[in-house]
Amino acid sequence: MRLLLAEDDTVLADRLRTLLEEAGYVVLHSTDGSDAEYQGQVEDVAAAVVDLGLPGLDGLSVIERWRQAGRTFPVLVLTARSRWHDKLAGFDAGADDFLTKPFQPEELLLRLRALIRRSAGHASPRLSCGPLQLDVNAARFELDGVPLALSPQEYRILSYFMHHPDVVISRSRLGEHVYEAGFDPDSNTLDVLIGRIRRKLGSELIHTHRGQGFRLSAQP
Structure with a gap:
């Protein structure tokens, strides 16, 4: 199962990529928003993990463009912003869930699995x-x-x-x-x-x- 990871922090991205690959996923990694937006348009992915503070094209704009193009895979947003109006803007853009930094990598994995199950119509774990x-x-x-x-x-x-x-x-x-x-x-x-x-x-x-x-x- 393929995932798209859009994260420009190379240390965090390496940690998450290792975690996800050990969990059985194939991970496509983008370090800037423009490339992430392109990958999400052309690749068949089960879900995406997106940092809001991406260079080039911010995470909210990336998600908005995916949704406008009819891309429906679930999106988990990573952000250092904990304010409610920032999260509301993310949901309005088409995000499915938020994870505020710092976080436990295992929590990201659990939330991602839940999003993928729901999108595939599987309510049971x-x-x-x-x-x-x-x-x-x-x-x-x-x-x-x-x-x-x-x-x-x-x-x-x-x-x-x-x-x-x-x-x-x-x-x-x-x-x-x-x-x-x-x-x-x-x-x-x-x-x-x-x-x-x-x-x-x-x-x-x-x-x-x-x-x-x-x-x-x-x-x-």
Whole structure:
């Protein structure tokens, strides 16, 4: 699952990027507002984290342009401003939630997961597909109640499937959400990773649709 992080503080951005990648996300990072606005227009992202004090184009303007262009992904705003009228301006621009600096990185992760769940229509923090369950808040899979050990890339693939059950997902779409850039759809890397996941699941949950992609379903 891809996220856009718009933050010009390189130290904070590195901390957040590491946190988000360890949680299974692919992170696109912008350090100025103009680039962030462009990335949000052309990239398929599940959510964005935006600092209001971006150089070039401020965060509020970035969010306004996204909304005017019909971009509906959830936006979590980072700000050093705690005044209510500043937050009101952010909500009016199209922000979905605010986090005031300084903050605990883990709180950002929890809020981001909640926004993504709501935008995808998932009210529950636990997703299920037959014997497989994903605890979204804990970023943990269980199979028949037993924790499932997955590599970061395996987690990203299976998490993306769990958020799109019974949907045939193409190789290129899946690859874009697992790798940051440069994915080769002709590579057999995805086949190897999905093969490993299938062996760990020990059941027929992931189905191959030749020429179309893959589907996660408890039904044949």
